[in-house]
Structure formats: structure tokens, C-alpha cells
Amino acid sequence: MMVATTAFYVFAAITIAAAFMVIAARNPVHSVLYLILAFFNAAALFVLIGAEFLAMILVIVYVGAVAVLFMFVVMMLDINFTELREGVLQYLPIGALVGVILVVEVLLVVGGIAVGPLSPDVAAAPAPMSSDVENTRALGQLLYTQYIYFFQIAGLILLVAMIGAIVLTLRQREGVRKQSIAAQNARTREDAVELVDIKPGSGI
Amino acid sequence: MMTTMPDLSPLYAELFLAGAALVLLMLGVFRGEQSARSISGFAVIALIATAGLVLAGGGETVTTFGGSFISDQFAVYMKVVSLLGAAMILVISGPYMQAEKMDRFEYPVLILLATLGMCLMISANDLIALYMGLELQSLALYVIAAFKRNSQRSTEAGLKYFVLGALSSGMYLYGASMLYGFTGSVGFEGIAQSAAAAEVSGGVVIGLVFVAAALAFKISAVPFHMWTPDVYEGAPTPVTAFFAAAPKAAGVALVVRVMIDAFGTMGPQWQQIMIVVSILSMALGAFAAIGQTNIKRLMAYSSIGHMGYALVGLAAGTVEGITGVLVYMAIYVVMNGGVWVCILSMRRAEGMVENIDDLAGLAKNNPTMAFALAVLMFSLAGIPPMAGFFGKFYVFMAAVDAGLITLAVIGLVTSVVGAFYYIRIVKVIYMDEPAAAFDAPASGGMRVVLLGSTAFTILFVVAPSSLVEVAGKAAASLF
Numbered sequence: 001m002m003v004a005t006t007a008f009y010v011f012a013a014i015t016i017a018a019a020f021m022v023i024a025a026r027n028p029v030h031s032v033l034y035l036i037l038a039f040f041n042a043a044a045l046f047v048l049i050g051a052e053f054l055a056m057i058l059v060i061v062y063v064g065a066v067a068v069l070f071m072f073v074v075m076m077l078d079i080n081f082t083e084l085r086e087g088v089l090q091y092l093p094i095g096a097l098v099g100v101i102l103v104v105e106v107l108l109v110v111g112g113i114a115v116g117p118l119s120p121d122v123a124a125a126p127a128p129m130s131s132d133v134e135n136t137r138a139l140g141q142l143l144y145t146q147y148i149y150f151f152q153i154a155g156l157i158l159l160v161a162m163i164g165a166i167v168l169t170l171r172q173r174e175g176v177r178k179q180s181i182a183a184q185n186a187r188t189r190e191d192a193v194e195l196v197d198i199k200p201g202s203g204i
Numbered sequence: 205m206m207t208t209m210p211d212l213s214p215l216y217a218e219l220f221l222a223g224a225a226l227v228l229l230m231l232g233v234f235r236g237e238q239s240a241r242s243i244s245g246f247a248v249i250a251l252i253a254t255a256g257l258v259l260a261g262g263g264e265t266v267t268t269f270g271g272s273f274i275s276d277q278f279a280v281y282m283k284v285v286s287l288l289g290a291a292m293i294l295v296i297s298g299p300y301m302q303a304e305k306m307d308r309f310e311y312p313v314l315i316l317l318a319t320l321g322m323c324l325m326i327s328a329n330d331l332i333a334l335y336m337g338l339e340l341q342s343l344a345l346y347v348i349a350a351f352k353r354n355s356q357r358s359t360e361a362g363l364k365y366f367v368l369g370a371l372s373s374g375m376y377l378y379g380a381s382m383l384y385g386f387t388g389s390v391g392f393e394g395i396a397q398s399a400a401a402a403e404v405s406g407g408v409v410i411g412l413v414f415v416a417a418a419l420a421f422k423i424s425a426v427p428f429h430m431w432t433p434d435v436y437e438g439a440p441t442p443v444t445a446f447f448a449a450a451p452k453a454a455g456v457a458l459v460v461r462v463m464i465d466a467f468g469t470m471g472p473q474w475q476q477i478m479i480v481v482s483i484l485s486m487a488l489g490a491f492a493a494i495g496q497t498n499i500k501r502l503m504a505y506s507s508i509g510h511m512g513y514a515l516v517g518l519a520a521g522t523v524e525g526i527t528g529v530l531v532y533m534a535i536y537v538v539m540n541g542g543v544w545v546c547i548l549s550m551r552r553a554e555g556m557v558e559n560i561d562d563l564a565g566l567a568k569n570n571p572t573m574a575f576a577l578a579v580l581m582f583s584l585a586g587i588p589p590m591a592g593f594f595g596k597f598y599v600f601m602a603a604v605d606a607g608l609i610t611l612a613v614i615g616l617v618t619s620v621v622g623a624f625y626y627i628r629i630v631k632v633i634y635m636d637e638p639a640a641a642f643d644a645p646a647s648g649g650m651r652v653v654l655l656g657s658t659a660f661t662i663l664f665v666v667a668p669s670s671l672v673e674v675a676g677k678a679a680a681s682l683f
Contacts, residue, residue: 146270148210148269149210149269149272149273149333150272150332150333150336153324153333153336153337153340154336156222156317156320156340157336157339157340157343159317160314160317160340160343160344160347161343163229163310163313163314163317163347164314164343164344164346164347166310167308167310167314167347167351168347168350168353168362171353
């Protein structure tokens with residue numbers, strides 16, 4: 001128990017420190033690197049509470065895709081970050097207001113204030129014990145059996161997204177020279193070489 | 205852990221449609237751009253075959269996939285309307301797509317996938333299945349709205365539709381999460397059971413309002429209609445025609461199913477929403493259309509108004525009311541097909557024209573089409589003995605029977621106002637100084653659709669009971 005508690009505090013402290021550095025770092029590339037650090041530590045926190053599937057997703061999706069995408073944006077687009085930073089003081093009150101609202105909301109949730117009584121079914125829904133079956137396996141068992149219908153439609157939706165992306169962006173450019181290996185191999189000596197009999201003293 | 209295979213038999217039509225879409229996609233990819241015409245033809249055949257399969261599946265109420273998917277008379281009726289509506293639009297879009305050099309094979313494939321989404325959402329029996337179907341449909345629609353890539357207006361239409369559609373999906377999901385939290389179920393039966401309790405919690409009502417708002421957005425009912433005129437005007441004309449037909453029918457089916465199946469016992473709560481939405485839609489559809497000069501924009505406002513009339517039947521909340529809605533949607537889809545054939549024929553040497561004034565002299569240049577368009581306009585206005593009159597008649601009768609006399613009166617007043625701009629088009633066609641003729645007469649497919657649509661509109665009066673009977677059975681299966 002002691003080890004877990006210590007680990008929790010270490011990961012949590014690093015997460016918060018890294019998150020702070022994301023907004024405090026001067027160099028945007030450093031900001032993104034700190035963001036990746038924060039993601040990794042958040043993933044570790046998920047592992048600690050037994051949600052290893054979420055941890056994997058966090059690493060694969062956020063670190064693997066989103067953060068790398070951020071990195072591309074930061075490094076490939078010519079954005080002047082010092083200029084973006086100039087208005088910080090001006091927007092501080094709004095930021096503070098949003099922060100206060102968030103704190104109040106968290107307090108309301110902790111205080112248990114609700115619009116109406118939560119359905120007893122949801123409230124009493126048993127959380128599966130992580131010791132029985134690890135949650136990746138549990139999710140897989142549900143997803144490919146009980147929810148196969150939704151899984152298949154999700155596949156079709158992704159297919160539509162793919163067709164859409166291709167339809168809306170792929171264009172045949174004029175005047176592009178492409179290599180056609182078949183055409184190259186099919187050339188015979190007769191196609192390629194032309195023998196011209198040139199009389200002495202004249203050009204072609 | 206062993207699980208039994210879910211019963212796939214209620215799903216055969218959808219499986220066939222999905223398979224057809226995938227096969228045609230492969231065919232298009234391998235055969236290249238020149239295959240667009242044949243793929244479009246195959247897609248029409250696939251849609252009609254799917255409608256046949258839906259009908260062959262019969263109408264007994266079955267659920268499968270743990271109650272996520274339901275097949276009943278109502279689903280059969282609305283699916284057939286949506287599928288045939290989609291097939292009709294695919295038939296009439298061919299010539300436009302070729303003339304504008306947009307005839308790519310992805311268009312029919314996306315239409316098939318959108319129609320598949322419609323079928324899935326019509327048959328949805330829980331909040332997740334509903335959302336998945338809705339997104340499948342919407343995503344395909346966003347893409348085809350922006351299909352004319354080199355046109356700024358089309359791209360703008362696609363982007364606008366996408367951003368606002370994503371917003372409405374967000375509202376839907378928020379409402380759905382509330383419903384799940386406060387009822388403990390995503391299935392419509394489960395929600396209905398919780399909602400039947402003596403004291404309905406406030407969270408359920410909040411969820412209901414959000415879900416209703418998101419669905420009203422999808423059928424472009426006021427006050428969630430803002431995207432409609434811009435998207436209708438900017439999207440390529442056949443795509444606009446598609447938007448106005450099949451997705452509207454499927455969207456209305458969705459609203460009806462959610463309100464009746466899931467919230468049947470909360471009638472007083474959602475009926476007031478529907479009454480307000482329908483009054484606003486009818487009024488905006490009638491008044492805002494008066495000043496329009498572009499016929500696609502005019503049809504956008506007209507569709508908003510028609511959604512208002514359809515919702516009158518839902519607001520009544522009775523079997524008669526739902527029957528009215530079903531009859532209304534079928535007639536609406538058929539009339540729209542004919543009107544859009546005429547709009548798609550508005551082509552001169554310099555390209556497509558979209559102004560109402562350009563129709564002047566149609567009576568002289570093409571008397572047949574002029575007559576057909578006049579008939580359809582009278583029908584859209586709801587003037588007897590055209591089919592459109594019966595659509596309005598059944599919903600208003602149901603509203604009166606349910607004691608919503610004010611609503612019915614407002615509906616009548618707005619239809620009189622709306623009749624003004626429909627009849628103005630007839631006036632432009634027959635009485636105004638003739639403008640230049642349109643060139644290149646319509647293709648065979650377009651002629652068939654126009655003829656069928658006009659004939660249906662005129663001859664509906666002969667035997668209205670046959671459609672009403674079927675719709676009545678479909679409506680009764682919901683209760």
C-alpha cells in the first residue's frame with residue numbers, strides 16, 4: 001500500500017509540474033515535450049487505479065498521435081509565439097473566472113448537488129473488479145459480442161470518413177511525369193532507337 | 205465465454221445495402237472514373253432491391269442485437285419511402301453530374317451509405333444505435349454537400365453543414381448522457397419504463413429537450429433551421445434534391461420513434477415542444493420564402509414549412525396523428541422528386557440557372573413540364589384535389605381531434621400565406637414575358653420520375669385510402 005501511495009504522489013506531482021511547465025515554458029517545443037511528460041504520468045496514474053486500457057489509449061492516442069501532431073504544427077508552421085503571448089495579462093481575468101467556475105463545479109459535484117435523483121440502476125451498477133478480469137479483456141469481450149452491431153456501424157462510419165477525405169482532396173494534377181515500369185519494360189529496340197541515314201555535310 | 209449469434213434475419217436488407225455499397229466502391233476503385241455511370245445505375249438497382257427486401261421481410265415487430273435494432277411496420281414503411289426517395293434522386297442526378305463533370309463513382313456510393321444510415325436510424329431502438337445511424341447518414345451528407353470541389357459555394361455549404369451538424373450531434377450526445385444517467389438505460393423500452401414512473405426526474409426532461417433540439421436540427425425545424433437555406437443553395441442541385449427528400453423522411457421517422465417509443469408517457473412534456481417548433485416552422489416557411497428569388501433557397505424554406513406541417517401530426521400524439529405524418533412524408537418525398545426534376549432541367553448554354561424569373565415562358569417552350577410543375581406547385585401549396593392537400597388534411601384533422609384547434613388554425617393560415625409563393629411560380633411560368641428556353645431536354649430517367657410524380661400527385665385523390673391504410677398500420681405498430 002505504501003509503495004502505491006508513494007508512486008501516486010510522485011506521478012501526480014510530476015503531472016502537475018509538467019502541466020505547469022507546458023504553459024510556462026518559453027520555447028514551444030519544450031511545451032510540447034512537457035505535455036508528453038504530463039501524458040505519460042497521467043497514464044501511470046491510470047495504471048495505478050487499475051485502468052490499464054485507458055493508460056494504453058492515452059499513450060497511443062495522445063502521445064503517439066496528438067502530441068506528435070502538435071510537434072509538427074509547432075515546428076512546421078511559422079507561428080510567432082512571443083506575439084501570441086503578449087495578450088496574456090489582458091486575458092488573465094477571464095482565465096481566472098473560468099478557473100473559479102471550474103472550482104465551484106467541482107465543489108458542487110463533491111457536495112452531491114443534483115438536478116434530480118440519479119437512476120438507482122446507474123448508481124448501483126457494480127463496477128467490475130479489476131482482479132477478476134483485466135479491463136482490456138473485459139472491453140474486448142463486450143465489444144466483439146454484445147456490441148458487435150455498434151462496432152460494425154462504427155467501421156462503416158470510418159469508411160465514409162475515408163471516402164470523404166479522398167473525394168474532397170485527391171486531385172489528378174496535369175503534367176506530372178510518373179514512372180511506368182510496365183511501359184518501360186515493354187519498349188522494344190525498334191520503339192526506342194531510330195536509325196537515320198545522314199548525308200555528309202547536312203544536319204537532321 | 206460463449207455467446208450466441210444474434211438473429212440477423214431482421215437485418216437482411218441493411219446487410220444487402222452495406223454489401224452493395226462496398227462492392228460498388230471496389231468496382232469503382234478498380235474500374236476508374238469512367239465507371240461512374242454504370243455504378244450509378246447499379247446503385248439505383250441496389251436501392252430498389254433493398255426496398256424489395258424490406259417489404260419481403262414482412263412487418264412483424266422483431267428486435268435483435270439485444271434490443272438495439274427493431275423491425276416493425278413503421279420501420280418498413282419509412283425505409284421504403286427513404287429508399288425509393290434516394291433511388292429517385294440518384295436517377296435524376298445523372299445528367300447534371302455529367303454536365304458539371306462531377307460524375308465520379310463516389311457519389312452513388314456515398315448516397316448508398318447515407319441511405320444505409322437512414323435505414324439504421326429508422327430501425328434504431330436505443331440511443332447508441334440512433335446516434336450511429338445518424339452519424340453514418342450525416343457524414344456522408346456533409347461530403348456530398350461539398351462534392352463540387354472547385355465551387356466555393358459548395359465547399360462553404362459542406363463546411364457549414366459539417367460544423368453545425370457536429371454541434372447538433374454534441375447536443376444529442378449531451379441529452380443522451382442525461383437520459384442514461386437519470387433513467388439507467390439507453391434502450392427506448394428502458395427509458396419508457398423510467399419515464400412512466402409517477403415522478404419523472406428533472407434530468408430526464410433536460411435530456412429530452414436536448415435530444416429533441418438535436419433531432420429538430422436534423423430535420424431543419426425552426427429554431428434550428430439556420431443552416432438550411434445556405435446549404436441548400438450552395439450544394440450541387442442533385443445533392444440539394446437528395447437533402448430535401450430522403451433524409452427528411454428518415455429524420456421525421458426518427459423524431460416520431462423517439463417521442464412515441466421512448467417518451468410515450470411524457471406526452472405533455474414533448475408535445476409543447478413540438479407545438480412550438482411546428483408553429484415556428486410553418487410560419488417561417490411561409491413568410492421567409494416570399495422574398496426569395498433563388499428557387500433552391502425557396503425550396504429550402506418550403507422544406508422548413510413542410511417539416512412544420514408534418515410535426516403538427518406528431519404534436520397530436522395519436523395514432524391518427526402519426527398516420528398523418530407518415531402519409532405526409534410519403535407524399536412530400538414524391539412531390540419533391542418531380543419539382544427537382546424541373547429545377548435540374550433549368551439549364552441554358554451558359555450553365556445552370558437558379559432564379560425563379562428564369563422559369564418565365566416555360567409554358568411556351570415546354571408546355572408539358574410547365575403543366576407538371578404547376579400541378580406540383582399547387583400540390584405543395586396544399587390545394588385540392590392534389591396529393592399535397594391530403595397530406596395536410598390528415599395532419600390537421602388529427603390535430604383537431606386531439607384538441608389542438610389553435611395549432612390547426614395557425615397551420616391553415618400559414619398554408620394560405622405559403623400558397624402565395626407557390627402560385628407566384630405558376631404565374632411566372634404561365635403569364636410572365638417569356639425568357640430564353642432551356643436547352644437539352646431532360647433524360648429518360650428524369651422524364652419517368654417527373655411523369656410518375658405528377659401522375660401520383662393528380663391521381664392520389666382517386667384512391668387515397670390505400671396509402672392511408674398502410675400508413676395507419678405502420679403508425680399503429682408504434683403504440
